[in-house]
Amino acid sequence: MKDQLNQLDQLGRREFMARTAKTALGVSIVPMADGLQAVKAAGGGKAEHVIFFYMSGGMTHMDTFDPKPGTETGGSTKGIKTGVPGVELAEFMPELAKRFSDIAVVRSMTQKTGDHRGGSYWMHTSYQPRATIVHPSMGPWAQTMLGKKHETLPDSVVIGGGGNHPGAGFFGPALAPLPIGDPEKGVQNSRPYSGVDDKLFDKRLELMNTFDEGFQRKFKTNEVEAYTQFYDETLKLMKSEDLDTFDLTKEDGYQEKMQKYGNSRVGKGAMLAKRLVSSGIRFVEVVSGGWDMHNDLWNAIPNTGGALDKALASLIDDLKAEGLFEKTLIVLGTEFGRTPKINANGGRDHHPRVFSTMFAGGGISGGQAYGESDKLGMAVKENPVTAGQFNATIAHAMGLDLNKVVYAPSGRPFLVAGHTRDPKTDEIVTEHEPIMELFS
Numbered sequence: 055m056k057d058q059l060n061q062l063d064q065l066g067r068r069e070f071m072a073r074t075a076k077t078a079l080g081v082s083i084v085p086m087a088d089g090l091q092a093v094k095a096a097g098g099g100k101a102e103h104v105i106f107f108y109m110s111g112g113m114t115h116m117d118t119f120d121p122k123p124g125t126e127t128g129g130s131t132k133g134i135k136t137g138v139p140g141v142e143l144a145e146f147m148p149e150l151a152k153r154f155s156d157i158a159v160v161r162s163m164t165q166k167t168g169d170h171r172g173g174s175y176w177m178h179t180s181y182q183p184r185a186t187i188v189h190p191s192m193g194p195w196a197q198t199m200l201g202k203k204h205e206t207l208p209d210s211v212v213i214g215g216g217g218n219h220p221g222a223g224f225f226g227p228a229l230a231p232l233p234i235g236d237p238e239k240g241v242q243n244s245r246p247y248s249g250v251d252d253k254l255f256d257k258r259l260e261l262m263n264t265f266d267e268g269f270q271r272k273f274k275t276n277e278v279e280a281y282t283q284f285y286d287e288t289l290k291l292m293k294s295e296d297l298d299t300f301d302l303t304k305e306d307g308y309q310e311k312m313q314k315y316g317n318s319r320v321g322k323g324a325m326l327a328k329r330l331v332s333s334g335i336r337f338v339e340v341v342s343g344g345w346d347m348h349n350d351l352w353n354a355i356p357n358t359g360g361a362l363d364k365a366l367a368s369l370i371d372d373l374k375a376e377g378l379f380e381k382t383l384i385v386l387g388t389e390f391g392r393t394p395k396i397n398a399n400g401g402r403d404h405h406p407r408v409f410s411t412m413f414a415g416g417g418i419s420g421g422q423a424y425g426e427s428d429k430l431g432m433a434v435k436e437n438p439v440t441a442g443q444f445n446a447t448i449a450h451a452m453g454l455d456l457n458k459v460v461y462a463p464s465g466r467p468f469l470v471a472g473h474t475r476d477p478k479t480d481e482i483v484t485e486h487e488p489i490m491e492l493f494s
Contacts, residue, residue: 097419100381100451101415101417101448103381103383104192104193104385104448105331105383106387107339108387109342110174112409113345114345114347115161115408115410115427116394117359118147118410119159121145122429125429129396131144131352132145133145134147136154141154141422146359146360155420155421157384157412158412158420159422160411160489161426162408162425162427164434165407168404168406171218173390174218174389179223180486188221190220190222191222191339192445192449193210193337194222196209196336196337196449199454199458200453207333207335209336210232210339211233211337212231212232213327214235214236214319214340216341219233224462231339237322237326238302241300302325314364321364323341324340324365325369327340328373332378342361342362345358348399348403349400380417382416383451383452384413387411388411390405390409391405391410394432407433408432408433411444413447417493418451419493422491424492442472446470447489451493459473
């Protein structure tokens with residue numbers, strides 16, 4: 055066997071070792087650079103935490119971060135100055151315009167699909183949806199590469215997400231983000247029922263484990279082990295004082311901050327996200343809907359856009375006050391933009407050709423707009439950015455190795471921001487690079 059291994063080429067040896075490790079351990083990670091630690095490029099690795107705002111439904115770029123006032127496609131949306139010559143935000147973003155020196159806007163995102171589910175999957179995983187596999191989202195990727203950040207608290211949390219979130223994908227349930235449906239209610243059903251004290255609770259657990267023992271002994275698979283680990287981590291959290299981290303009412307100055315962030319779903323989500331990263335959680339996603347504006351857009355956008363503006367501005371202020379802004383990457387994404395052409399119902403339809411995203415903190419150099427759409431907001435004019443580049447930028451900010459190969463239990467190789475094969479060497483290589491211009 056040793057002779058056979060020595061006859062393999064460099065990539066073949068890596069794949070052989072990875073698959074051997076996978077057989078014994080499940081998901082495996084093998085660095086592509088012959089086992090050497092990848093050197094972090096300038097500006098990367100500063101983000102110890104990430105707060106990812108996902109605008110579900112397809113956020114209109116022309117009425118948020120890339121307005122076109124006075125054009126035939128601009129509608130009634132006016133621009134507002136940011137302090138940077140030539141860069142305006144939409145009038146519904148006045149607080150972010152005041153803080154533009156802290157943020158960077160990407161105006162040249164482009165997507166491969168106008169389908170909500172498919173577009174969301176691309177933005178969360180850098181991969182096309184497949185029937186045979188579910189790819190991991192960024193939080194589980196970070197835990198896999200960097201290890202668990204907090205002994206008791208989960209490494210990643212999704213606030214307000216639906217059932218279509220890819221979660222941990224092929225990494226399995228042990229790395230799945232903790233779902234929180236309502237930020238104001240926190241982790242529900244986390245305490246034993248009334249009348250069940252610790253002694254009775256532990257007795258019931260012991261009895262359940264006795265019933266499960268035979269099954270676990272008979273079926274020693276990675277899947278069973280992963281679910282057992284997930285269950286153990288959940289029990290540990292249930293019995294921990296850290297559970298209060300998810301209770302917004304325990305935040306200092308709760309009522310005052312609630313007014314500051316806005317009494318909206320996204321405002322409460324931002325407030326809880328700040329509380330979670332302050333307590334040590336690495337990756338928090340806040341999902342906010344209401345952006346599928348096919349009808350009556352200009353009656354909807356003041357509230358939807360205004361709530362987002364207030365939430366993000368308050369989050370930036372609080373992270374700065376707590377000394378966490380430079381350690382926390384704030385990123386905003388959506389599945390696609392909306393059509394420059396206004397439809398008969400006074401709304402905009404799905405438009406994947408060009409849209410906008412936003413970054414702040416975590417090593418990002420603020421006060422800039424990267425890329426450009428054309429004068430009517432219909433297509434990318436310069437510096438197109440894909441979903442893979444978007445995620446590569448997040449990964450780079452966190453210090454993740456974009457060239458590290460991870461093998462799924464099926465034996466297939468993957469990279470954090472998508473992969474391809476070099477046509478000359480057949481080597482697995484990263485398909486997307488981070489937007490380096492965004493980093494200080």
